[in-house]
Amino acid sequence: MTTDLSHLRTAARATAPRRRNPGRWFADTGWRHVVAIVVSVFAVFPLLFVVSSALNPNGTLTGSNALFSRIGIESFWRILTNPQNPYLLWFGNTILIAAVTAVASTLMGALAAYAFSRMRFTGRRFGLITIVVIQMFPQLLGAVAIFLMMSAIGDVFPAFGLNTHIGLIMVYLGGALGVNTYLMYGFFNTVPVEIDEAAKIDGAGHARIFFTIILRLVAPILAVVALLSVIASFSEYLIASVLLIDPENQTLAVGLVKLVSNPRYADWSAFSAGAIMAAIPVVALFLALQRYIVGGITAGAVK
Amino acid sequence: MALPTDRPTVRSLLVKIVLLGIVDAVSIYAAFVLVLQDNWVAAIAVLAVTALVNWIYLSRRLIPAKYLTPGLIFLAVFQVFVLLYTGYVGFTNYGTGHNGTKEQAVSSLLASSLQRVEDSPTYPVTVVDRLGELGLLVTDPETGEAYVGTNDEPLSRVDDAEFENGRAVSAPGWTSLTFQQVIARTAEITALAVPYSDDPNDGALRTPEGSNAYRYLSTLEFDEQADTMTNTQTGVVYTDRGTGAFVADDGAELRPGWQITVGFDNFARAFTEQSIRGPLIYVTIWTFAFAILSVLLCFALGLLLAITFQNARMRGVKYYRLLLILPYAFPAFLSILVWNGMMNESFGFINQVLFQGASIPWLSDPSLAKVSAILVNVWLGFPYMFLICTGALQAIPEELTEAATMDGARGWSVFRQIKLPLLLSTTAPVLIASFAFNFNNFNLVYLLNNGGPRDTTTSLPVGHTDLLISMVYKVAFTGQNRDYGLASAFSIIIFLIVAIIAVVSFSRTKALEEIQR
Numbered sequence: 055m056t057t058d059l060s061h062l063r064t065a066a067r068a069t070a071p072r073r074r075n076p077g078r079w080f081a082d083t084g085w086r087h088v089v090a091i092v093v094s095v096f097a098v099f100p101l102l103f104v105v106s107s108a109l110n111p112n113g114t115l116t117g118s119n120a121l122f123s124r125i126g127i128e129s130f131w132r133i134l135t136n137p138q139n140p141y142l143l144w145f146g147n148t149i150l151i152a153a154v155t156a157v158a159s160t161l162m163g164a165l166a167a168y169a170f171s172r173m174r175f176t177g178r179r180f181g182l183i184t185i186v187v188i189q190m191f192p193q194l195l196g197a198v199a200i201f202l203m204m205s206a207i208g209d210v211f212p213a214f215g216l217n218t219h220i221g222l223i224m225v226y227l228g229g230a231l232g233v234n235t236y237l238m239y240g241f242f243n244t245v246p247v248e249i250d251e252a253a254k255i256d257g258a259g260h261a262r263i264f265f266t267i268i269l270r271l272v273a274p275i276l277a278v279v280a281l282l283s284v285i286a287s288f289s290e291y292l293i294a295s296v297l298l299i300d301p302e303n304q305t306l307a308v309g310l311v312k313l314v315s316n317p318r319y320a321d322w323s324a325f326s327a328g329a330i331m332a333a334i335p336v337v338a339l340f341l342a343l344q345r346y347i348v349g350g351i352t353a354g355a356v357k
Numbered sequence: 358m359a360l361p362t363d364r365p366t367v368r369s370l371l372v373k374i375v376l377l378g379i380v381d382a383v384s385i386y387a388a389f390v391l392v393l394q395d396n397w398v399a400a401i402a403v404l405a406v407t408a409l410v411n412w413i414y415l416s417r418r419l420i421p422a423k424y425l426t427p428g429l430i431f432l433a434v435f436q437v438f439v440l441l442y443t444g445y446v447g448f449t450n451y452g453t454g455h456n457g458t459k460e461q462a463v464s465s466l467l468a469s470s471l472q473r474v475e476d477s478p479t480y481p482v483t484v485v486d487r488l489g490e491l492g493l494l495v496t497d498p499e500t501g502e503a504y505v506g507t508n509d510e511p512l513s514r515v516d517d518a519e520f521e522n523g524r525a526v527s528a529p530g531w532t533s534l535t536f537q538q539v540i541a542r543t544a545e546i547t548a549l550a551v552p553y554s555d556d557p558n559d560g561a562l563r564t565p566e567g568s569n570a571y572r573y574l575s576t577l578e579f580d581e582q583a584d585t586m587t588n589t590q591t592g593v594v595y596t597d598r599g600t601g602a603f604v605a606d607d608g609a610e611l612r613p614g615w616q617i618t619v620g621f622d623n624f625a626r627a628f629t630e631q632s633i634r635g636p637l638i639y640v641t642i643w644t645f646a647f648a649i650l651s652v653l654l655c656f657a658l659g660l661l662l663a664i665t666f667q668n669a670r671m672r673g674v675k676y677y678r679l680l681l682i683l684p685y686a687f688p689a690f691l692s693i694l695v696w697n698g699m700m701n702e703s704f705g706f707i708n709q710v711l712f713q714g715a716s717i718p719w720l721s722d723p724s725l726a727k728v729s730a731i732l733v734n735v736w737l738g739f740p741y742m743f744l745i746c747t748g749a750l751q752a753i754p755e756e757l758t759e760a761a762t763m764d765g766a767r768g769w770s771v772f773r774q775i776k777l778p779l780l781l782s783t784t785a786p787v788l789i790a791s792f793a794f795n796f797n798n799f800n801l802v803y804l805l806n807n808g809g810p811r812d813t814t815t816s817l818p819v820g821h822t823d824l825l826i827s828m829v830y831k832v833a834f835t836g837q838n839r840d841y842g843l844a845s846a847f848s849i850i851i852f853l854i855v856a857i858i859a860v861v862s863f864s865r866t867k868a869l870e871e872i873q874r
Contacts, residue, residue, distance in 0.1 A: 093662060101684075103695065114704070115704040169424035173421045195852060195855075196440060197830060210391060224434075318701065340686035
């Protein structure tokens with residue numbers, strides 16, 4: 055019976071486009087285009103606005119309202135060279151912090167996920183439940199305690215305390231581990247245990263199995279977790295704004311927010327140019343890995 | 358594939374020893390520094406953790422611990438400890454004017470009220486430096502003996518100082534500053550106040566120009582026995598009454614005070630003081646409304662789009678999808694700032710262009726600001742829901758729809774009675790996670806509108822679109838008075854709310870069941 059129906063469906067599909075009755079067309083696919091176009095305009099117009107004001111040499115918010123009326127790259131030049139806003143330093147700091155956090159948290163998460171997935175030890179169940187519970191509490195809630203703790207550490211070890219990148223990275227690592235371990239634990243479980251066992255019979259120890267076999271098999275989830283971590287630390291504002299004090303130590307999020315704290319007087323075009331340059335790497339990374347990310351989130355959601 | 362039998366190779370052993378060596382070197386240095394500062398508890402904790410780490414990695418057993426330790430250390434310090442410390446701070450009066458010990462408060466009060474003694478003798482001094490820290494090398498005008506001291510160390514006698522014309526000019530271990538250096542560091546030098554002796558009531562020596570110093574005495578006098586501060590000019594007595602500050606009979610407080618535990622005072626204030634309770638209640642209600650509405654509207658729009666595109670005959674789906682994903686790919690903090698500019702009442706794109714110069718108070722009217730916050734959040738969140746719903750719709754077998762159609766159901770009721778319930782059950786975990794995320798969506802409300810417009814009826818720095826999390830941030834880090842204690846108490850209240858939500862949602866989803874295997 056099912057086969058019969060699917061034949062009918064293919065037949066309907068084949069004949070439908072030939073009908074030229076506009077009413078029918080609208081009822082079938084026309085309204086879909088209307089919805090899609092309306093929502094696409096809603097989705098895209100703020101982005102068009104920021105691109106247009108970045109290309110507008112004029113500085114103010116009002117001057118940016120006539121879309122694409124003037125085109126120039128002066129505002130890019132202004133944001134890159136204005137000594138009051140060390141944009142390139144912010145950019146470098148952000149990339150450094152995001153990269154180190156991503157590599158270190160992915161590696162530590164993978165180590166923990168390997169132990170939880172492959173080994174049986176006392177406290178394993180308790181450990182997994184603790185991780186699930188801890189990841190429900192966002193680190194943001196502890197911002198006050200983090201600030202007080204980092205300023206106390208900074209009094210003794212200035213290199214790790216307030217106003218240092220190492221300090222901020224350590225805080226991010228602590229906050230990301232629960233989520234990462236949990237995400238990776240599920241993926242590690244899908245790698246057949248037989249592979250480890252075969253290697254074990256051949257005489258490989260746990261470290262060799264992990265570093266030379268497992269890490270390669272779980273590469274897709276490593277990529278997704280690392281990317282999500284980069285995006286998260288790229289956009290993180292609260293903790294970075296509390297911990298990083300000197301302008302030359304700050305990240306893009308903290309710096310750019312300060313730049314437009316009063317949009318009325320801000321150099322809006324320069325901000326837009328800075329925003330576009332900051333967004334390009336993230337959007338490019340996202341679109342390039344789109345298939346994996348979308349696959350990852352939908353697979354996680356729809357079991 | 359034949360691998361060699363796995364005995365520790367020389368290389369892996371070397372790597373392990375080098376890494377452990379680095380860890381040990383760093384922590385022994387750290388412990389050394391801590392001991393120098395008399396912080397024995399922390400020093401012992403560092404050494405104990407280091408010993409544990411060495412034991413774990415040198416032992417041939419304890420294999421799971423070798424994999425868990427790096428993560429556990431960070432998790433323990435920056436997540437678990439932070440949680441406990443938040444709990445502790447919530448029970449203290451920590452904040453502006455209360456951020457140190459009582460001794461620090463006493464010496465800072467005495468130092469801030471120093472006044473030059475009118476008939477002070479003139480002390481010839483030489484400004485000296487030790488590892489960047491300035492000190493004064495003082496010659497006693499009566500005895501001719503040399504003394505040295507810094508901001509933190511009271512004057513102590515120097516036996517082998519060198520003298521020129523009865524003035525001590527250099528002392529071993531100290532570098533005397535040249536005239537040029539004195540000029541260059543004038544600001545630091547005039548700020549120096551070297552305590553005369555261990556007793557803070559003896560005052561301090563200060564030098565206005567770097568060659569002569571005078572005796573300064575505090576207008577406050579500290580009586581350790583009675584635990585009081587007396588203003589020697591007015592005669593007012595300030596007493597420690599256990600409130601973390603010296604208080605006079607008329608209620609006047611000396612600032613700074615010091616940090617004490619106040620029990621449930623912060624919580625009591627949050628629930629009884631009208632100017633705090635009011636904002637706390639409406640911020641909580643708005644936080645729930647914001648999170649629920651954001652999830653529902655994002656889900657509805659995402660689902661509408663997913664259904665729209667679920668048609669094999671439609672063309673251009675690929676291009677629409679690309680455009681629709683863009684808000685999700687663009688870094689959120691930047692798009693929020695862009696919306697902030699576009700919604701500006703007098704200069705923004707929306708009023709100037711879309712509404713032809715109207716002045717609609719998108720961000721400055723309390724009600725409209727809430728609508729704007731949700732609108733922007735829907736813009737940010739619907740692409741994600743669109744992707745999720747597309748995946749979930751594809752996972753529903755086509756046969757179900759066909760069977761329902763055979764039974765006579767029409768398009769809408771097929772959707773409402775068959776697809777929607779299935780869809781909701783598969784996407785429930787995402788909806789809960791999304792709710793939890795929006796419950797603490799600090800970036801959106803803070804960057805869009807700074808939580809504003811500001812509520813002028815309360816002393817707290819709170820606005821009409823503030824969520825609980827941004828309220829905590831503002832109480833702790835903005836405004837004239839930083840109140841870490843009250844902010845942490847708010848954090849604990851949010852912890853409890855989140856915990857209840859977590860327990861309820863966990864009992865309904867299967868997240869924990871998987872672990873039971």
